[in-house]
Amino acid sequence: MREAAPSLQMFTLQGIPDVRAGDDVGRFLHDAMVRSNEQWRTGDVVVVAQKIVSKAENRFRRIRDITPSDRAGEYANQTGKDPRKVQAILDESTEVIRVAAAPPDGVIITRHRSGWVCANAAIDESNVGEDGTLLLLPVDPDASAHRIAQTIGQHAGVRPGVIISDTFGRPWRRGLVNIAIGLAQVPPVHDWIGRGDAYGRPLRVSQPAFADEIAAAAGLLMGKDSFTPAVVVRGLSWQADPAASARQFVRPFDEDLFK
Amino acid sequence: MREAAPSLQMFTLQGIPDVRAGDDVGRFLHDAMVRSNEQWRTGDVVVVAQKIVSKAENRFRRIRDITPSDRAGEYANQTGKDPRKVQAILDESTEVIRVAAAPPDGVIITRHRSGWVCANAAIDESNVGEDGTLLLLPVDPDASAHRIAQTIGQHAGVRPGVIISDTFGRPWRRGLVNIAIGLAQVPPVHDWIGRGDAYGRPLRVSQPAFADEIAAAAGLLMGKDSFTPAVVVRGLSWQADPAASARQFVRPFDEDLFK
Numbered sequence: 001m002r003e004a005a006p007s008l009q010m011f012t013l014q015g016i017p018d019v020r021a022g023d024d025v026g027r028f029l030h031d032a033m034v035r036s037n038e039q040w041r042t043g044d045v046v047v048v049a050q051k052i053v054s055k056a057e058n059r060f061r062r063i064r065d066i067t068p069s070d071r072a073g074e075y076a077n078q079t080g081k082d083p084r085k086v087q088a089i090l091d092e093s094t095e096v097i098r099v100a101a102a103p104p105d106g107v108i109i110t111r112h113r114s115g116w117v118c119a120n121a122a123i124d125e126s127n128v129g130e131d132g133t134l135l136l137l138p139v140d141p142d143a144s145a146h147r148i149a150q151t152i153g154q155h156a157g158v159r160p161g162v163i164i165s166d167t168f169g170r171p172w173r174r175g176l177v178n179i180a181i182g183l184a185q186v187p188p189v190h191d192w193i194g195r196g197d198a199y200g201r202p203l204r205v206s207q208p209a210f211a212d213e214i215a216a217a218a219g220l221l222m223g224k225d226s227f228t229p230a231v232v233v234r235g236l237s238w239q240a241d242p243a244a245s246a247r248q249f250v251r252p253f254d255e256d257l258f259k
Numbered sequence: 260m261r262e263a264a265p266s267l268q269m270f271t272l273q274g275i276p277d278v279r280a281g282d283d284v285g286r287f288l289h290d291a292m293v294r295s296n297e298q299w300r301t302g303d304v305v306v307v308a309q310k311i312v313s314k315a316e317n318r319f320r321r322i323r324d325i326t327p328s329d330r331a332g333e334y335a336n337q338t339g340k341d342p343r344k345v346q347a348i349l350d351e352s353t354e355v356i357r358v359a360a361a362p363p364d365g366v367i368i369t370r371h372r373s374g375w376v377c378a379n380a381a382i383d384e385s386n387v388g389e390d391g392t393l394l395l396l397p398v399d400p401d402a403s404a405h406r407i408a409q410t411i412g413q414h415a416g417v418r419p420g421v422i423i424s425d426t427f428g429r430p431w432r433r434g435l436v437n438i439a440i441g442l443a444q445v446p447p448v449h450d451w452i453g454r455g456d457a458y459g460r461p462l463r464v465s466q467p468a469f470a471d472e473i474a475a476a477a478g479l480l481m482g483k484d485s486f487t488p489a490v491v492v493r494g495l496s497w498q499a500d501p502a503a504s505a506r507q508f509v510r511p512f513d514e515d516l517f518k
Contacts, residue, residue: 210434
């Protein structure tokens with residue numbers, strides 16, 4: 001159960017170098033904390049942009065190495081996308097939800113193999129440092145988050161909560177928000193069922209998306225065009241949950257009242 | 260254009276009294292700021308829970324005063340909801356998207372007359388202090404936000420950005436997040452089109468939902484069962500936009516790739 005905390009602080013970890021395949025992201029985050037004359041505190045949550053985690057895990061895919069299937073060719077015709085990009089999207093997805101020609105180069109909404117419904121399988125083409133290279137999501141973002149938490153814990157003696165975040169679009173609402181795609185320790189959802197409201201009556205089902213709120217907050221400090229891939233949120237009141245997983249956010253289609 | 264800020268602070272405004280119809284919310288927020296020995300600073304954004312704004316604007320509706328239509332009766336049968344509640348939902352909506360029997364008493368997804376797609380027309384039955392009373396959204400949440408900004412500006416000499424927020428569910432994703440339903444001065448979306456990425460190439464369309472990120476961040480400090488209906492976010496880097504409106508978040512159905 002979360003108690004309302006009176007205040008929160010958020011700050012960016014400065015001076016994280018350009019991440020390359022094989023780099024140790026947890027070590028980079030810890031070094032950045034030390035360089036800023038700060039230290040990890042109990043209850044800190046660090047939000048890490050998916051992009052640097054994917055780079056460290058060598059999740060690059062060169063477009064010239066991809067051979068598109070017939071199905072990818074069809075979607076490419078519908079959207080105007082490069083058929084090899086479409087193939088990469090299909091390879092990352094379990095289900096195609098919608099295919100649309102939309103600027104600048106079409107959108108394919110799929111269910112990602114992790115369960116998220118998102119545009120273009122969350123494949124990134126910006127900031128990857130080489131034209132013609134795609135950057136896929138980490139294979140298992142929860143595991144990535146756990147490794148980062150463990151590394152920081154080894155160096156700092158305090159194990160922070162870790163959220164791997166990415167920016168997703170929303171149905172029915174313009175603009176992108178940062179959401180949690182991988183979690184270590186941080187409970188995805190706080191469950192308020194059974195607590196009383198301010199008048200003492202039992203509350204109806206109310207489940208604040210705690211980890212997504214933290215990710216969205218961190219988005220305020222993550223400039224897309226600058227190297228600010230990690231934000232520390234301090235002052236949150238929460239209990240570590242070793243079984244926490246961002247997959248708990250996935251709402252099965254048969255439960256989805258909005259679809 | 261937003262520049263990435265190095266750090267942010269958020270704090271709750273303490274000691275706001277139980278709001279009643281006719282109360283001046285802006286004055287309450289300012290008094291709470293003064294009582295905590297703080298002052299408004301240029302660039303502050305205050306996030307205010309919809310509930311206290313609706314109460315101040317007397318947006319109560321007594322369930323025993325409602326006569327349900329035949330259509331409301333049909334939806335009531337389908338969902339198990341009270342037909343008078345259903346009528347209140349229909350009165351607040353322009354379009355019914357989905358009707359479902361779901362615990363505890365069914366859900367009707369509609370397009371609210373403000374444009375939002377949400378559950379049960381965002382009508383609140385908790386924390387209203389009297390059984391059998393519904394609490395509707397403010398008639399014009401942007402106007403509510405402007406009045407609050409103006410009142411604080413008169414007393415403080417500094418006019419903060421104001422966000423009226425509510426908690427909404429998300430398609431395809433469990434858990435509720437705070438979003439912006441009314442805005443004064445705060446731009447809803449930051450537009451990064453045309454900025455270069457870290458390698459100097461033009462960025463593709465990327466529109467962070469700035470006001471929604473702020474609302475979500477504030478949600479971390481708004482305890483549903485406690486009186487913490489207002490959170491100040493300090494340290495954001497933004498330009499006031501007099502024409503800002505939360506309605507700019509509404510994505511027309513024909514643009515919606517996720518539907």
